[in-house]
Amino acid sequence: MFKVQVRFALLALLLPLLLNATPILKDDILKPEASKLIEKMADELFTKTGINGYVVATNENFPERFNLVEYSKKYEAELSKPYVMLIFAPNAVITKKSGQKGRVALIPSSKELTALYDKSDVMDATIDVIAAKDKNSIEDKHNIGVVQGFSELADQIASSKNIEMTTTLPNETRTIIGVLQVIVIIGALLVFWMFMFRPLYMRIKNGKQD
Numbered sequence: 001m002f003k004v005q006v007r008f009a010l011l012a013l014l015l016p017l018l019l020n021a022t023p024i025l026k027d028d029i030l031k032p033e034a035s036k037l038i039e040k041m042a043d044e045l046f047t048k049t050g051i052n053g054y055v056v057a058t059n060e061n062f063p064e065r066f067n068l069v070e071y072s073k074k075y076e077a078e079l080s081k082p083y084v085m086l087i088f089a090p091n092a093v094i095t096k097k098s099g100q101k102g103r104v105a106l107i108p109s110s111k112e113l114t115a116l117y118d119k120s121d122v123m124d125a126t127i128d129v130i131a132a133k134d135k136n137s138i139e140d141k142h143n144i145g146v147v148q149g150f151s152e153l154a155d156q157i158a159s160s161k162n163i164e165m166t167t168t169l170p171n172e173t174r175t176i177i178g179v180l181q182v183i184v185i186i187g188a189l190l191v192f193w194m195f196m197f198r199p200l201y202m203r204i205k206n207g208k209q210d
Contacts, residue, residue, distance in 0.1 A: 025075045028059035034143040040167045045154045048163050052083035062092035068105040081109045088146050117156035125152035
């Protein structure tokens with residue numbers, strides 16, 4: 001009886017670890033290299049924040065307005081809370097009329113987790129690389145898109161907790177936007193100086209000289 005109790009206790013301790021064994025719940029798309037990157041990022045995210053990140057990369061042909069939240073429930077038995085699931089479905093129909101395909105969804109285990117990341121930024125990071133016109137094959141773009149999207153998600157969750165990730169990818173888009181914002185601010189200050197402060201300064205200066 002004691003041995004049975006010990007085994008049960010060990011199983012109870014190991015079960016959460018086993019559930020968290022792989023962050024990739026479905027993989028119709030990813031190459032081994034991409035899978036390894038996601039696994040490293042998910043492991044670091046969980047270790048540093050206690051939040052699980054999961055990926056569903058599926059080639060399923062979902063129809064227009066297919067409910068991805070309901071779809072995500074089929075994986076509930078494999079999930080450890082708290083979590084955020086990234087679903088990437090390149091064959092999902094956006095609208096029948098346009099013929100456009102490709103959907104991305106973020107499914108958190110609670111509403112509180114949505115405050116830890118910007119949904120639009122994560123979706124843009126996933127989709128932008130696919131929309132880009134370059135020499136990469138569509139398969140490579142799908143891989144890069146999923147990795148980049150998951151990296152952005154992990155980075156934002158960690159950043160919201162003032163934690164720095166070391167396994168995520170540098171976000172070049174974010175850097176470019178940051179540089180552009182600085183340029184815009186400098187430009188605005190120069191315009192402000194030339195058309196408002198400078199004339200006022202010259203008037204004061206000339207008034208003192210008179």
